[in-house]
Amino acid sequence: MQFVLYFSDRQVREQLFAHVDGTRGLLLVTGVRHGPAMRSPEAREPFATLEFLHGRVLTQVLVADEGTPDGMWRDPLGDLADRLHPDSRDDAYAVTNGYLLLEDGRPRAVVRKHGLPADDLWFLEDALSQCSPRIPAPDPARRPGRKRPEPAPRAPRRPASSRARVEQEWRARDTPDPETTPPRGSRPHVPERKDAWALLGLERDMTLDEARKVFRTLIAGYHPDKVAHLAPEFRELAERRTREILEAWEEVEGALKPRA
DSSP states (O other), X not given: OEEEEETTSTTHHHHHHHHHHHOOSEEEEEEEEOOTTSOOGGGSTTHXXXXXXXXXXXXXXXXXXXXXXXXXXXXXXXXXXXXXXXXXXXXXXXXXXXXXXXXTTEEEEEEEXXXXXXXXXXXXXXXXXXXXXXXXXXXXXXXXXXXXXXXXXXXXXXXXXXXXXXXXXXHHHHSOOTTOOOOTTOOOOOOOOOOHHHHHTOOTTOOXXXXXXXXXXXXXXXXXXXXXXXXXXXXXXXXXXXXXXXXXXXXXXXXXXXXX
């Protein structure tokens, strides 16, 4: 469930407090910028995906600052932060600048905004999974900014038979050795990035509404409720596939979105 409150509304502070006090279960509260040429806050990421995947568990309250004179003297998020953390300026500042997670009206966590919707989504799902068992944890391997671990030292290899040696040579041609330093001036092999349109099964002459219908139908097949009965490895595959679809859709949606 999603709610959008606007700074220009004189009752925005009272409405925000009412949502915080009256919502049972998990609640996400955050501030967003909003203007005439922008999509409605609830249709943007990561909020749209959170609603699609976890709307039955999570309520969202998005407080939109339109930057108009009507709302310039109001600071509903600042008022909420002071109410929750009257003795900590740092905690109050984090509330006004991040994603606030509450449960039954009590603060549980504040997730820092990272700028990219896909990054914010990963950290939000990670925090939410620690609050509710109904929300699966994101794939650790997909953590934004995560560095790959250094390869472990290899034990000396025993001499191989001629047939085994041939098989090893063929495997080595297909699988680069991470410990091997390429010759000076050569470029490392970079896997070819999948075309976002092909990954989603979209035609480039589609309208935004047509593409959105295909996207929603595709991602619905990987909803956590539909794969919950599967083995862990299949649930991980479904989660990775969901990430690929979301990243591809972000690219396609940006290309199809009318320019202001």
